[in-house]
Amino acid sequence: MNNIKYGLIGTGRLGSEVETILNENGYSIVLKEDINGTWQIGEPQLIIDCSLPEAFSKTIEHVKSFEVPLIMATTGLTNEHLKMLHAVSRIVPVIQSFNYSIGIQLLLKLTEIAKNTLPGWDVEITETHHRFKKDKPSGTAKMIQNVFDGKEIEVSSLRLGNVAGDHTVYFGGLGEVISIKHSATSRRTFAEGILKSADFILNKKPGLYTFTDVVFNPTKEG
Amino acid sequence: MNNIKYGLIGTGRLGSEVETILNENGYSIVLKEDINGTWQIGEPQLIIDCSLPEAFSKTIEHVKSFEVPLIMATTGLTNEHLKMLHAVSRIVPVIQSFNYSIGIQLLLKLTEIAKNTLPGWDVEITETHHRFKKDKPSGTAKMIQNVFDGKEIEVSSLRLGNVAGDHTVYFGGLGEVISIKHSATSRRTFAEGILKSADFILNKKPGLYTFTDVVFNPTKEG
Amino acid sequence: MNNIKYGLIGTGRLGSEVETILNENGYSIVLKEDINGTWQIGEPQLIIDCSLPEAFSKTIEHVKSFEVPLIMATTGLTNEHLKMLHAVSRIVPVIQSFNYSIGIQLLLKLTEIAKNTLPGWDVEITETHHRFKKDKPSGTAKMIQNVFDGKEIEVSSLRLGNVAGDHTVYFGGLGEVISIKHSATSRRTFAEGILKSADFILNKKPGLYTFTDVVFNPTKEG
């Protein structure tokens, strides 16, 4: 049991999962900030933000006041927000990512290796999500497209029932097909990624880190 | 060994497979018609056309002259051709289909049952073919779409290496997904369907049959 | 809004889902029976049992006292229990099934059609479940095996993370493969099946029905 004290900004669906998982792993929550205000019973050694951009300035205030590492898991941040994170990362270690799934990080890495190994092969991407998801293609599918350095790769988007989220990349040569598939089965995966990030950041030097660093470069410093 | 004598119109890739498979199953070829002309060593009890529309009138001539059943596997037939087949089917039994794969017939039937069982579910179709296939979606994908009586179902088309042909239909409800997938692994499947059609047609009454009848209605008459 | 009043035996995970879904569809709960005792505010027109075999006699008591239809969704019933259900079904309509997933019912039906259409083809079954599932193969995989009338079909069992449950049946011929796959994405599917059963049973004559009847034979009587 590491018994690290932490503060949580945002107690929605992701925030609640994070609280459950961190508590299961020996972390103690001592500060909570949400729509109902601030609750505090101790001094945090780490701040985790699973909230909305609206809470951003409050989060930065806490980080500066306690001078502790920050894990930023809020989506929808503006360039202005990202600049402010950069500034804060000169004082404390900061991890910022739009997707804390280990599997998606791995999917992106494997896709890059396959791309480099198989020049001239055909590439296709498919993504399947629940019927309520209106945007096509998914943000993650766009992250996969970006692996191909601007070469235009088509994405086929399927909308089915309440599927949590599947992404597949196919590489086709004359005589063989290689495919790499990621299926999300629950939201818990993102909370697991934040736990992994917490374990990563506690003894780091100040600097701006990504979740890719957490997964593939755990000894990176500053 | 049934020792049925047959005539084959067209000796291309499909025709050659048909000849191999029929010979393996006790049929004897006694007439061949192709670009090199006519070869004949006996009187056929059955005519199979795996040729091109150009050979159509010659085929009909043979069928009328021997008064034997016809299996028509040529694609690209016009409405005029189909009318002539209809006329001939008053004299002899005729099977006409654009796709002699048993698996595709089954895929269509299972899709129809699923459609009727799962009203209100989301439906998606995907098809994957080799990179040289230019048309999207595939003809078989269109046959699947037609099962849905004009309800518009999207088809996602993937083009990968030299994949022979995959088709999948997905049904998504809140809490579950059912999918039905067909993969072609070789051209042999079409020749097998023609063998099955030959076994079907030999003792039938005159009439126009389809490959769907062969697969799902083997005792149909006239 | 049908405004049917119902009683629920068992308020565990499945029972709670059933309550949510029935309330969303115009049903009103007026009786609850669980480990905490009985709660009642009206006279039910339907009893649903999502409990354990221990509650069985209490359930039968309620059904007899109100003389209303019963949906029995409890697993682990003994032959003795099933005999008692049979007896009760002479007075009121009863539905009993060990699996209220529409998709699984459809999977079984499609498997049977494929089996009949493809004699001599190879058959394989795979099932994937979360790592905590100890029994292999799954009960549903055994239901699929039973479709093959005692012909021994191998089941490959995969245990992976927290997968809710996937089942696939493959049919392989020389030249093509057909597969039928069912993926559970949430428990909600079983509650949906119970809702469908409730809609089915309200105006039926006394008799013992199955969930297969609900899905494929909705006009069955007695």
Place this chain on the structure above:
Amino acid sequence: MNNIKYGLIGTGRLGSEVETILNENGYSIVLKEDINGTWQIGEPQLIIDCSLPEAFSKTIEHVKSFEVPLIMATTGLTNEHLKMLHAVSRIVPVIQSFNYSIGIQLLLKLTEIAKNTLPGWDVEITETHHRFKKDKPSGTAKMIQNVFDGKEIEVSSLRLGNVAGDHTVYFGGLGEVISIKHSATSRRTFAEGILKSADFILNKKPGLYTFTDVVFNPTKEG
């Protein structure tokens, strides 16, 4: 057109594909060795062996006599054979591998990266081959198992129709599943791997290379 002259030992199914592909890519065959004896019209700059162990000593003889690189694609070699290859590789560059598919090489590499990234995740392997393949699991599945350093990973083997060969590795965590799949669609892929090996070896220093080197370490020397 590189116009390299080469000798081919073994003219069976793989040998014929190799001859076709090399000729398409500017190589000229000047020596053939098979069950019918030796045919020669020039001096080879490269020897390729797609034969059987029985031809091994003849192959080594040619390699020594012409002092040219060797690509050894024969399976079923004994340790004694491998030692002799090692000896010959002090004089000329030699590539030896039991599987010349680029996709399988990539599958193995991606599997290793996934294994290292996902400690504690469940792993499963499936392989599907035609019904005539008697051995279970496949040799390639064993190569995948070997990536896991002796940790016992189960392989599920499916036998279906005339499937050329599918291999899938699954990694399951709590909340997500990653899978990597390879499907062979034709024998041509192995011939492509041998072409790639020919391009690799022509200007190398003496030494023993593997097909893994060809794919992932193209600048390796000696």
